[in-house]
Amino acid sequence: MNAAIYRGPGDIRIEDRPDPHIEESTDVVVRVTHTAICGSDLWFYRGEEDRETGSPVGHEPMGIVDAVGADVRSVEPGDRVFAPFAISCGECEFCRNGLQTACVNGRFWGDLDCGGQGEQIRVPQADGTLVRVPDRYADDEDTLQALLPLTDVMGTGHHAAVSADVSPGDTVVVVGDGAVGLCGVLAARRLGAQRIIAMGHHDDRLDMARDFGATATVSSRGQQAIEEVNTLTHGGANHVLECVGAESALETAAQIVRPGGNIGYVGVPHIESSEFVSQLFAKNASFTGGPAPVRAYAEELMADVLQGTLDPSPIFTKTVDLDGIPEGYAAMDEREAIKVLVTVNT
């Protein structure tokens, strides 16, 4: 089968790999139909994060169950399923507490033969990891594209909102207009936020933020942006979603959070200075986040997608097939696409 492989910064190739098969009785093999390219993969694509050359990439797979191990109870061949970016057993203390990204048996796709951007994947601990799409919706393409972001960015945006303690009536600021930030806007609206201020630097993305529920947008940079937000919020917001991970984004979050407020952060921190910690301290701001346990949120978010009240699919502004994956990475790197949908075997 073919799968996308990392060959160094800026170099993703489609290469032939052995077909996956059931190795353990809790495995499932899935024939991938949809997957995606993630902004978090730009860190290694740009050489800003180490990654082993030859490793498979991708971590947002959706597809049809092909084969199931003897101990798998939750899915059968032919089922439409998707998988979060983290593999989790579903049985340990952390999985049961809704923190599947701390699963004691957890793994990530990059450690396996196929990372989700390929024709087939082996899913370990399938009962804990996979989410089954109800049969009624299993072949509806629009629904599937709206569900696909639940593998990562929609669950991650929701995690930022949950970590920032967003409740009905709140004023919320979302730092970052990438796919996660846009999903953060959707999540904040879904949780009942009354005012949502989206911060970013791209007009088209901020337009989408407004479509998603932002009541105001701030596109300036640096201190100017901070002042604008602090004016709009009369001194800072009680709920800030930091959806980037860059040092400037963390500093911005610390400077726009209201004293006693909450920052939910979900971008992998790429920081050197600890300056923002002094700001957090001075303000008694709470700082909470990490890799989103998107598996924990899958059912509730899927329910909203299926009833038509949640649709993150507009974030897919470009679609490629398997052979187009290298082109898809380049488009995201150059910010030509917010997020790239990959259709496979279709």
Next chain:
Amino acid sequence: MNAAIYRGPGDIRIEDRPDPHIEESTDVVVRVTHTAICGSDLWFYRGEEDRETGSPVGHEPMGIVDAVGADVRSVEPGDRVFAPFAISCGECEFCRNGLQTACVNGRFWGDLDCGGQGEQIRVPQADGTLVRVPDRYADDEDTLQALLPLTDVMGTGHHAAVSADVSPGDTVVVVGDGAVGLCGVLAARRLGAQRIIAMGHHDDRLDMARDFGATATVSSRGQQAIEEVNTLTHGGANHVLECVGAESALETAAQIVRPGGNIGYVGVPHIESSEFVSQLFAKNASFTGGPAPVRAYAEELMADVLQGTLDPSPIFTKTVDLDGIPEGYAAMDEREAIKVLVTVNT
């Protein structure tokens, strides 16, 4: 009147200062009877933090009301009162939400003519700032010494426990065996923690931690200490009180918190590396704290002191009079005393 003045690192002097008087109608003048020396003042005493030479020091005053401004409603001359380390109006958004250290009209004692270590102080915004000791207890020396830590360290230890979300039955780790850490142990026990592990490097202080309710102590350093705590807690504690502020303490806290757990931090961060943030992120640990709003906690903690169920006074292991303040700083700097009580005008 005489007051303690900062004259440079390691140099605190008792100098003559103008007697304070009512300047605004919301002021009170207090004749100081008790005050204390704080571990947080060791940062400037050791030259590790800038402070203007000639500035008054101290921020934990207790005494008798001498004069009141025309608009003061809550105290009268002759009342026994104490004041938190932060002055607060009691009327703004943040004061009403229990975050008096973010008071929009707030000030700190060091900005005034007397910092709390002197014969008299002017207390601005007295209705918001001062706490009155009920008359029945106003002249009981043991009670007063048990109440004095509510001006800072007891409220700060409590804030660490509240920020770390300590609830009945919890397992708690307290990082630091200074006065705040010891008060953190008291606070965790008071909030119902079942297991309290105190970390520190001084046997006498860890003995006091046991007296205060710690069920275990860890006195080793570095990675060894982290491993011991992670063994005792089977993989980390859900509630960690960071009561130091040094980089090593923050790193320790990040390495002993359980995934999904809570760190409450109250030591002013003195850090350069942001390494611990990656640990927080990987674990989805919540990181919350800042300057403790001890005014918000004064009534509930005082109630416990007055009914005899809370007594932080053993942290005062040395007592000096006003002229002995320089000696008191030296004793704390050399770790000969946990915390120094200063008796004035008695």
